[in-house]
Amino acid sequence: MPSVTIDRTVLPYRRELCFAGALCTLHTNSCDLADVLELLSIPASGVGASRFDIQIVVDESSLEAAERPHFRGLHHVVTATFGSSNIFVFDISRQKLSASVSGAVARDYQFWKEKLVPITLGILGAAIGLVPMHCACLESEGDGLLIAGISGAGKSTLSVALSQGGFNYVSDDWTYLSQHGGKLVAHGTSAPVKLLPDAVKHFHTLKSCNLQTSMNGELAYEVDIAETFGARKEQGCEPRWLVFLERTSRPGGNFSLMSPAAARAYLNSSVERLPVQLSEAEATRRKVIEKVSQLPSWRFSYGGTPQFGTEQLRDFIALRKREVYA
Amino acid sequence: MTTETSWHPDLLRRFVATPFIFCSGEGANQVCIQSNDLEIALSIRRSCIAQLPPDSFNVLTWKFIRDVSASTKDAQISTITDGSLRTLYFGTGTVLIHDREKAEVFGFISAEVKADQLVSSLLPELFNSQMPD
DSSP: OOEEEEOGGGOOEEEEEEETTEEEEEEESOHHHHHHHHHHOOOOOOTTOOEEEEEEEEETTOOOOOOSOEEEEETTEEEEESSTTOEEEEETTTTEEEEEEEHHHHTOHHIIIIIIHHHHHHHHGGGGTOEEESEEEEEETTEEEEEEOOTTSSHHHHHHHHHTTTOEEEESSOEEEEEETTEEEEEOOSOOEEEOGGGGGTOGGGGGSOOEEOTTSOEEEEEOHHHHHOOOBOSEEEEEEEEEEEEOSSSEEEEEEEOHHHHHHHHHHHSOOOOGGGHHHHHHHHHHHHHHHTSOEEEEEEESOHHHHHHHHHHHHHHHHHHHHO | OOGGGOOSOOTTOTTOOOOEEEEESOGGGOEEEEESOHHHHHHHHHHHHTTOSOGGGOOOEEEEEEETTSOOTTOOEEEEEETTEEEEEETTTEEEEEETTTTEEEEEEETTSOHHHIIIIIHHHHHTTOOOO
């Protein structure tokens, strides 16, 4: 029976890392894995950052690649397996990931970049004050624009179009929000942009990319936005505006102001439920949602191409900036 | 926030109803057993009466979800122990977690695993080789 006891004091490789603004201490027995995660780490921004631990034992005798994932969760624990040799245990209340992986997975840069690091932030996020919210984030001249919307509303497509239209890209689907000194900060992760097959109509570059089965079973393009579209990426920004995206079949665009109460209700419905064992994380999340719901918010309905939506949003944001700085 | 207001499906199966509940004892020593499977709940209750796990583990909360959507193909037992948390996998579909500090045992049981097997084999394996403080 494979049995792994994780004792950080005997794991020889230690790294201080930073993902989405959260500090992370890694302990592992694999220099290769430590190097892979160090490549994905971003510079730490400093004071007040959240913190979590990762402890990973690598079984060099196993060459099993990452297989189809299986997730379950109860109480304060979430587990994930990617085949029998790749087991991850997320202890949310202790802000810790413990894992046992194969040598092949330890060296699989794409696996950590596209799956495990974003998954870890998604699961531990609320408990470390880094709240995952279902919205895209774009940045322009230091100001952040959050774009919320249900799955399929076109957040990712619009994010790519915006990144080609003068905005810097932070995230397209999940954005991680934290508060430091009363200031809201939005962070992206190393997750790829996920575009559904019909996005190729708007972005011909995708013709040279392959469709893949994503973790939720959907067929999609999963691409690095900088590599595929030449977009500029920002690690984080301070959100200034919140837009709720709605697609209509009628051509044209329309912005209507939303109240903080309406924004709060929408954001509350867009986050995952947490069990009672994670009431502290729930309280942290509530505070962040409250802060986000106080941002100037609009419902943006548009029909047309993502490039048309980009023009509408760009003009709208330029107008809001002129109002603020007038 | 309530289930009704969240549009996310319960992909982790965190919120599966566990209508079979047995509680005994009082106050801080109350032992509670919850499951969505009557046979599992009864088997755990019997095993608690027979003192499994040993007293020194002092488990107060038991919660097991019969997970019919998961399988135990290529079943092999693996365990990961980190501090007070010990996790046992049996294939992909069965996962048992013992948090010694919180005095809780919980997990998911795949359709192929019988309640008897859980109590006579998997739970002893979960407790096995853990040295109580």
